[in-house]
Amino acid sequence: MKLTGFELRRIALPLVAPFRTSFGTETTRDALLVRAVGADAEGWGECVAMSAPLYSSEYVDAAIDVLRRYFVPAMTGVERGTQVAPALAKFHGHRMAKAALETAVLDAELRTEGRTLARELGAVHDRVPCGVSVGIMDSIDELLTAVGGYLDEGYLRIKLKIQPGWDIAPVAAVRERYGDDVLLQVDANTAYAVSDARHLAQLDAFDLLLIEQPLDEEDILGHAELARQVETPICLDESITSARAAAAAISLGACSIVNVKPGRVGGYLESRRIHDVCVANGIPVWAGGMLETGLGRAANVALAALPGFTLPGDTSGSSRYYRTDITAPFTLDAGHLAVPTGPGIGVEPLPDELAAVTVSTEWLTL
Numbered sequence: 011m012k013l014t015g016f017e018l019r020r021i022a023l024p025l026v027a028p029f030r031t032s033f034g035t036e037t038t039r040d041a042l043l044v045r046a047v048g049a050d051a052e053g054w055g056e057c058v059a060m061s062a063p064l065y066s067s068e069y070v071d072a073a074i075d076v077l078r079r080y081f082v083p084a085m086t087g088v089e090r091g092t093q094v095a096p097a098l099a100k101f102h103g104h105r106m107a108k109a110a111l112e113t114a115v116l117d118a119e120l121r122t123e124g125r126t127l128a129r130e131l132g133a134v135h136d137r138v139p140c141g142v143s144v145g146i147m148d149s150i151d152e153l154l155t156a157v158g159g160y161l162d163e164g165y166l167r168i169k170l171k172i173q174p175g176w177d178i179a180p181v182a183a184v185r186e187r188y189g190d191d192v193l194l195q196v197d198a199n200t201a202y203a204v205s206d207a208r209h210l211a212q213l214d215a216f217d218l219l220l221i222e223q224p225l226d227e228e229d230i231l232g233h234a235e236l237a238r239q240v241e242t243p244i245c246l247d248e249s250i251t252s253a254r255a256a257a258a259a260i261s262l263g264a265c266s267i268v269n270v271k272p273g274r275v276g277g278y279l280e281s282r283r284i285h286d287v288c289v290a291n292g293i294p295v296w297a298g299g300m301l302e303t304g305l306g307r308a309a310n311v312a313l314a315a316l317p318g319f320t321l322p323g324d325t326s327g328s329s330r331y332y333r334t335d336i337t338a339p340f341t342l343d344a345g346h347l348a349v350p351t352g353p354g355i356g357v358e359p360l361p362d363e364l365a366a367v368t369v370s371t372e373w374l375t376l
């Protein structure tokens with residue numbers, strides 16, 4: 011499929027409520043969409059970089075610049091999704107920008123050929139169990155109300171953001187209020203140090219599924235040491251930037267569960283490779299999230315349908331974050347989301363909704 015060019019579209023979606031993590035608070039999702047335009051189809055990719063380099067080194071302005079200056083010009087001659095990563099291999103980093111470009115080309119290719127992303131990746135389910143991520147709040151009462159609301163909506167797993175000073179008490183309160191059967195996990199987003207091991211070991215009393223990314227993303231050996239001192243399984247997110255990094259972290263004993271986030275690792279094809287490495291090592295994986303619109307959400311749900319995704323992911327319904335999504339909304343059904351069945355990622359932006367949140371567009375001809 012011959013490509014004629016790409017559109018970079020920056021959008022701003024207000025969140026239904028502030029979302030606070032150990033590294034900041036989001037109130038509006040500043041996001042970059044990439045549209046690949048081919049002779050007889052177009053495809054979409056969502057860059058999950060945040061406004062500022064607080065989750066990782068990437069941020070929206072940098073993604074726009076690197077796409078415009080280096081990555082899109084390197085797409086000359088590229089006609090299939092599998093050709094994108096090799097064409098970008100000489101460039102270091104910027105995995106979220108690379109992922110958006112690869113997904114847009116892959117979506118256009120699959121739409122041209124009438125194939126779904128789910129099938130292309132090796133999905134084996136037609137719906138996926140959904141968890142929800144709950145931010146840091148001003149009070150335990152506020153947290154318990156939020157958690158109760160999500161449980162009422164049918165979410166099958168609760169993830170609590172934690173940080174020093176907001177960890178043991180909120181976990182204990184949720185366990186005390188909602189019981190021991192609720193699937194519960196925590197996410198520290200690198201907020202602790204290995205010297206906090208004894209403190210974090212207090213979480214062992216609460217039968218958590220996992221503790222996600224407690225230490226700095228580069229502290230693989232620290233996570234291996236922490237795993238020796240804490241019973242709760244350690245899950246890595248920010249540290250796992252590729253299948254090679256996953257293999258190394260697993261062999262070093264740094265994690266026993268992996269959060270697979272396509273944007274963080276450079277795309278859905280590398281995500282499948284991470285899945286395969288983890289399955290080969292008996293390591294469960296689950297689909298992470300980055301407050302995606304329905305475009306990224308659709309692709310994440312397809313990925314979450316692969317056999318090794320045995321834990322509910324951060325694949326919540328659209329209404330968790332947005333009053334109005336830019337695609338038909340993803341709505342929870344008995345705690346699950348249906349895997350899209352249309353070609354490619356299976357969804358498209360709704361023109362009016364997309365226009366309403368568009369901040370800027372830029373066309374780059376190949």
Ligand SMILES: O=C(O)CCC(=O)N[C@@H](C(=O)O)c1ccccc1
Nearest residue numbers: 065143199298299300301302324326
């Ligand atoms: O449900 C979602 O899409 C968000 C899930 C979530 O908590 N993402 C976290 C994370 O660190 O995994 C995050 C939040 C905000 C910004 C970046 C990452």
